[in-house]
Amino acid sequence: MAKNPKHILVIRLSAMGDVAMTVPVLRVFSQTYPDIKLTVASRPHFKPFFDGIPNLDFLEADVYGEHKNLGLIKLAKKAKANGVEVVADLHNVIRSKIITKYLIFKWIKSVKIDKGRAEKKALVNAKGKSISQLKTTHQRYADVFEKLGFPLDLSQFVAPPKKQLTPKLNGLIGVEQKKLIGIAPFAAHDGKMYPLSLMTEVIQELDETNKYRIFLFGGGKKEIEQLKKLENPFANVTNVAGKLSFEEELALISNLDLMLSMDSGNGHLAAMYGISVITLWGVTHPYAGFVPFGQPESNQLLADRKKFPLIPTSIYGNKFPKGYEDAIKTIAPQTVVIKIVEVLE
Incomplete structure (x- = not known):
């Protein structure tokens, strides 16, 4: 060497x-x-x-x-x-x-x-x-x-400055002073994904407060169509999937106040900018070492392991016994909302 x-x-x-x-x-x-x-x-x-x-x-x-x-x-x-x-x-x-x-x-x-x-x-x-x-x-x-030969102390991490917002992004955010929440509801495997019906309940409760601007993240034709339906009923919700370049998405993420994510990539994108991330865990578990950087244990909302004792069923969520795709449903929408409000306020 x-x-x-x-x-x-x-x-x-x-x-x-x-x-x-x-x-x-x-x-x-x-x-x-x-x-x-x-x-x-x-x-x-x-x-x-x-x-x-x-x-x-x-x-x-x-x-x-x-x-x-x-x-x-x-x-x-x-x-x-x-x-x-x-x-x-x-x-x-x-x-x-x-x-x-x-x-x-x-x-x-x-x-x-x-x-x-x-x-x-x-x-x-x-x-x-x-x-x-x-x-x-x-x-x-x-x-x-x-x-x-280069030891590192990761506690010395300093988050980068927020990326500059383009006129297009400023237009999406609007002029009202509201906290900005990103929600990335999808994951690579069913066992890691919070049902959209429950996520709708979370979004509805947040939207009704009129305190937040909520941005929905995803990719691919099927996900974009689902996010459009998720966006439609709510005044404070914008689907950005398919509307922004990757650089614009990163700029928006760097300006969020909070990201709500599954055990998936968007949580890590937010964390690399020092943004607070709340992660929902289904058949995977934070103990495997994939918690977004710098996020406290209290930001990890877990499926009920007493009801689903085999969790984690795999490291990446690609393997799970029959019925375990429902494990993440044991995280109540109200629990998610309470945690979001607690972190933001």
């Missing part, structure tokens, strides 16, 4: 939430080691995440095009040509291993993340027994840098 390296390649290619979780860690790194250059290799779509981090370059990884399969060697060659001296592999998958193995042959050493697979397997297999908090993903990222 290079002695006293001055340039680190950071690899985290996907998924959106996992890439977003690197951002607070890299902000702390940048403020702790301002003389060390970082180059982040990730998918082009995620480049805006890293705006404003000093001494950080972005290396676009087109893993479905130019850098597909052995095209990753081309990416590794570009990283070497850019002068990287060591690698922080925050992904530890086949793709990142192809990159690091090429660089090892060029005498560029790497340290990879310990994902804690055995601990997570034990957590999923607890079958109703007592469970305890595992190391957070953010700390697992930080551990990689410590092994490279």
Whole structure:
């Protein structure tokens, strides 16, 4: 490994939430080691995440095009040509291993993340027994840098300034002084998603107070159609899915007062800007280490594990026994509203 390296390649290619979780860690790194250059290799779509981090370059990884399969060697060659001296592999998958193995042959050493697979397997297999908090993903990222000789204290995170709002975004927000709430009601798997009927109850109660502007986030044709229906009855609710560029969405998120999210990417997007996030947990559990950065345990609203003792049924929510898709329904809409009001006021 290079002695006293001055340039680190950071690899985290996907998924959106996992890439977003690197951002607070890299902000702390940048403020702790301002003389060390970082180059982040990730998918082009995620480049805006890293705006404003000093001494950080972005290396676009087109893993479905130019850098597909052995095209990753081309990416590794570009990283070497850019002068990287060591690698922080925050992904530890086949793709990142192809990159690091090429660089090892060029005498560029790497340290990879310990994902804690055995601990997570034990957590999923607890079958109703007592469970305890595992190391957070953010700390697992930080551990990689410590092994490279750069210890990090994540409590030193300083949130970036809010992004400037465009006239279009100002138009959506309006002139009335109201707290801004983002709601991202979707998740990749049914067991992690709060039913839209219950979310409608949450929104209705918030809307009736006339104290808040609520923005609905999502993506994809089906989700956009569902959000349009969710938006329609309410005076203070705006669906922004399909209406904004990704950069505009990030700018709006950075100006929120609170984000309500499932165990999914939007919570991590808000957290990387220092926004308060309330997360609803169904068949997954915060103890697996995927709580949005800097959010207190009190902001994690959990399904009733007494009624559904096998929670967490999986780490990512893709596996659960029959009936467990209803676990998240044990979080009452009133509980969600009370928590939102408590955090905001």
